Amino acid sequence: MNEGEGVRRLVLGLVSVTSVTVAWESAARYGLVDPLFLPPPTEVLATAVDLLRHGYRGSPLWVHVGLSLGRALVAFVAAVIVGIPLGVMIGISPIFAGLIDPFVQFLRPLPKLALIPLVILWFGIGEFSKVFLIFLSASLSIVVGAAAAVANVRRQQIRAGKVLGAHGFALFRHVMLPQMAPELFVAVRLSLGIGWTTLIAAEMIAADAGLGWMAVNASAYLRTDIVMLGIVLLGLTGYVLDLAIVGLQRWVTPWAGRS
């Protein structure tokens, strides 16, 4: 993407977001929809200011954001550390793939909500259970992506590496891994979305703070403005995390898509 294209996309994005926000505000203000169902953006903003000052259920807003972000990040780092080597091993060794793949394929499409009762039984209702649930969904998707990345390493590059004296681990480290890197980033990026989605499920496990918990808890009291704020913040934080990954990808693998 060249610079002009980037600027154009940014402008288009701003135009579309502004229009939707204005439409949303007008709809509520001119009585087209009941503010209980769709509180206008100005009210959500006011709620945000209020929660920043006074907090929600004993915790300031930034604690809710920070807690959710912390849980997700710890889970992601663990998912990357566990998921990439596991996926790579599945990709490299057909025997290992045969042994492990059935479990991965069984667990991956499983709605993680279904695991909540078991996770509570096994690990209790503490932080670990929440992080574990996010970790599970994120790492499974990384495993699948990493295994696919191995399969997509070009035979010609392997041959080029071998003929230059790279065998065994050196071949993996200096030829296969860098070639897989762009695809591994895609896998991590996708898993970030999936893991972030699992956050609400994770925070339903007897939490007393966190963005997901805040939204679910506020709905019980018909505080639609707080529900809305929670949703907006969940979406924005997910968006920022995604941008961070894309930025990291551009920095670490600048050759991706150009060779």
Place this chain on the structure above:
Amino acid sequence: MVAPLIELQSVSKCFRAQRTRQETWAIRDVSLNIGEGEFLCLLGPSGCGKSTILDMLAGFEGPTEGRILIAGEPVGRPGPDRGVVFQDASLFPWLSVIDNVTFAPRLSGVAPSTYRAQALELIEKMGLGGFENHAPYELSGGMRQRVAIARAWISNPRILLMDEPFGALDAQTRLEMQETLLAARGQAVSTVLFVTHDIEEALFLADRVAVMSRRPGRITLDIPIPFPRPRCYEALIADPAFSRLKQDIVRILRQEIVARRETDRA
């Protein structure tokens, strides 16, 4: 008489399709010797198995039947003693030009001082001076192929295997590359096996041309190319001996196609 550096003794190679289990003989009963320091062009139509021969010499594949010896020994695993240049440069896109060129010596763990000067000299000789810190995707196809040649050359391989290295380049760039290759080879006499389907390229470069038939590949003609070196392309194409050789090879390749059609019909 000194034993040839490369010996193919009645080599056949059969590939089995993974799904259908159907067998295809890529080459059948090929015997070929290449002497130390010789520049041999293997010429033939697409799919005649010439790349298969190169793959077996590189150590990527083993023969189904027959023996392949290099300096009297069976071919070992791939390594920098047999440099390979592929049709697509197959550079590592995450490495700069200099890091691509120095890949093999860096891997072997010797001190950078021992190869860095040589690498820069090689890059200069290949006409890439000033580009050592560029990324492969910033280079043209011809320049990428120059990097690939330098990368194979830096280990001073006894044998250089080239698999249609200029096949994807335009005619002008190809000629330029052929001239660079001959000039860079100069006195550093390494043995070269050069696979191509371009008759003029073979005649311009080689000491000897071996023509292969369609699949299953056999060697149908094996002739020395007598033109003295250094060769000049313009003078060469004006030489009647060049035209005669070219006609002979064209005739052989044509007969081959006619014969093939007849056997197909029968």
